[in-house]
Amino acid sequence: LSLFGLHGSRPLAEQVAARLEIALAAHEERDFEDGEHKARPLQDVRGHDAFVLHTLHGGEGDSANDRLCRLLFFCGALRDAGAARVTAVAPYLCYARKDRRTKTNDPVTTRYVAAMFEAVGIGQVITLEVHNLAAFENAFRCPSLHVPAAPLFAAHFAPLLRRVPAVVVSPDTGGAKRAEQVREALESLRGAPVSAAFMEKHRSGGVVTGTLFAGDVRGRVAIIVDDLISTGGTLLRAARACREAGAAEIHAAAAHGLFTGGAEDLFAAGLFESIVVSSTVPPFRLAGAARARLTVL
Ligand code: R5P
Numbered sequence: 001l002s003l004f005g006l007h008g009s010r011p012l013a014e015q016v017a018a019r020l021e022i023a024l025a026a027h028e029e030r031d032f033e034d035g036e037h038k039a040r041p042l043q044d045v046r047g048h049d050a051f052v053l054h055t056l057h058g059g060e061g062d063s064a065n066d067r068l069c070r071l072l073f074f075c076g077a078l079r080d081a082g083a084a085r086v087t088a089v090a091p092y093l094c095y096a097r098k099d100r101r102t103k104t105n106d107p108v109t110t111r112y113v114a115a116m117f118e119a120v121g122i123g124q125v126i127t128l129e130v131h132n133l134a135a136f137e138n139a140f141r142c143p144s145l146h147v148p149a150a151p152l153f154a155a156h157f158a159p160l161l162r163r164v165p166a167v168v169v170s171p172d173t174g175g176a177k178r179a180e181q182v183r184e185a186l187e188s189l190r191g192a193p194v195s196a197a198f199m200e201k202h203r204s205g206g207v208v209t210g211t212l213f214a215g216d217v218r219g220r221v222a223i224i225v226d227d228l229i230s231t232g233g234t235l236l237r238a239a240r241a242c243r244e245a246g247a248a249e250i251h252a253a254a255a256h257g258l259f260t261g262g263a264e265d266l267f268a269a270g271l272f273e274s275i276v277v278s279s280t281v282p283p284f285r286l287a288g289a290a291r292a293r294l295t296v297l
Contacts, residue, residue, distance in 0.1 A: 002045055004078075006054040006070055008062060012091065012279060013053040025050075027074070039074040046082035051126075056094035057258055057281045064094035068113065076120035087124040088117060091280035092228075092256045096127075099135035102204075114139040128280055129255035131227050132174065149255040149278055150178070152297050154185030156276060157223055157251070161186070165220045166194045167247075171238035172201035172210075179225040182253070186223075195220070199238050208233060211241075218246035221273075228256035229277065232266035239271040249273045257294065259285040267293050 002025035005013020010024075017024045026042040041050075054071040058064035075086045098109035117125060123142055129149040130136040137144065157166075168186065170179035176198050187194040197215020201208060222242045224235055235252045242250050250272055257277035266275060267290040276295040277283070283294055 001049045001051065002041075002043070002083075003051045003053065004041065004074070006039070006052065006067075006074060008060060008067060009054045011282070012055060015279075016053060016089075029070070037070065037073075039070060040077050041081055044081075045078055048083045049085050049087070050078045050083040051087045051089055052078070053089040053091070055091045055280055057092050057256070058094070059258075059260070060282070060284050068094055068116075072116055072120050072122075075117075075122045079121035085123040086121060087126060088122045089126045091128050091278075093125075093127045093130055093136075096131040096136060099132050099139065108139075110135060111139040114141065118142060128278065129178070129227050133177075148178075148181055149253075150181035150185045152278060153182050153223075153225065153253040153276065154189050156295075156297055157253070158186055158189035161190055161194075161221055164248075166190075167197050167215060167217050167220045167222050168194060169215070169217065169222050169224045169238060169242060170196075170198040171224055171226055171234045173198060175226055178227060182223070182225045197222070197242075199241055201234065201237070208237065213241045213245055216245075217242050219248050221249045221251070222247040223251045223253055226252070226254040228258055229254045229263060229266070229275075230258045230260045232259070232263040235266060235275075236269060236271070239269070243271060252276065256280050257283050257286075257296070259283060264290045266290075 003017055004025050004027050007029050013024055028042055029039040031037045052075055054067055056064050056067045078086045095109040095113050125140050126145045128147040168179050168183035170176045183194050183196050197217055200210030200212035202210045224238045239250050251274045252272055253276045255278050274295055279296050
């Protein structure tokens with residue numbers, strides 16, 4: 001087995017290697033002045049089960065497209081160098097939200113990403129908490145391993161909620177299954193009932209609508225669960241609805257903290273007791289008070 005960590009994902013890859021008690025495999029990446037690059041393994045991979053970790057968010061001096069391209073080319077190079085199987089480990093998988101046509105002639109980008117994985121000979125994909133599991137499994141026809149974030153969040157919140165009534169809230173109906181996984185895991189860990197609530201949300205042309213709120217949050221600790229935080233708008237809407245409906249305390253848990261423009265408002269709003277994300281995306285866009293208030297599991 002060899003595990004490679006591409007530039008920009010090295011710290012995460014090193015953590016994974018340490019857990020596995022192995023050293024990261026050696027490779028080189030060179031950038032050229034025309035914007036192209038070259039990456040190759042610096043060790044023999046013939047017959048190896050090779051894993052390449054690269055988290056596919058953009059913004060840290062590069063873009064999601066750059067990262068995707070580097071992952072594809074390096075995996076292709078490993079196959080050409082004789083690796084028996086190449087697994088792409090993308091803790092955050094870009095374009096997972098563009099999994100269907102919402103307008104005439106829309107691209108189904110998730111499928112195109114999957115087709116490019118197939119084209120370079122990637123034999124397996126591992127990712128964490130994708131936007132829509134069914135769409136992901138439909139698009140990626142090679143074997144895939146989807147790691148849910150629910151056990152991580154349940155283990156984090158269970159000790160904090162031993163005696164208080166709690167409710168897990170989905171900020172949209174599309175995320176109801178994800179929230180249900182967290183609710184079940186939390187209920188079983190704390191050995192006491194946890195209820196469910198969800199909010200209506202429709203997005204069209206960048207405009208978000210829907211005000212229906214179902215479920216009882218009054219006097220309870222509410223944990224709003226989502227796959228990712230981008231602008232933070234989705235969590236803010238849900239938190240305001242929870243506050244209006246009488247929640248005693250509000251927490252947010254999202255697998256991927258992208259924190260694009262405006263996400264500081266989440267921290268400044270004074271609505272959240274805590275905001276928790278996993279380590280799939282480093283919180284490089286947050287600074288100062290916002291960064292200090294974020295919990296990265
Ligand atoms: C959308 O359906 C996703 O599950 C997230 O709720 C959404 O992408 C979060 O984006 P934002 O933080 O910009 O509202």
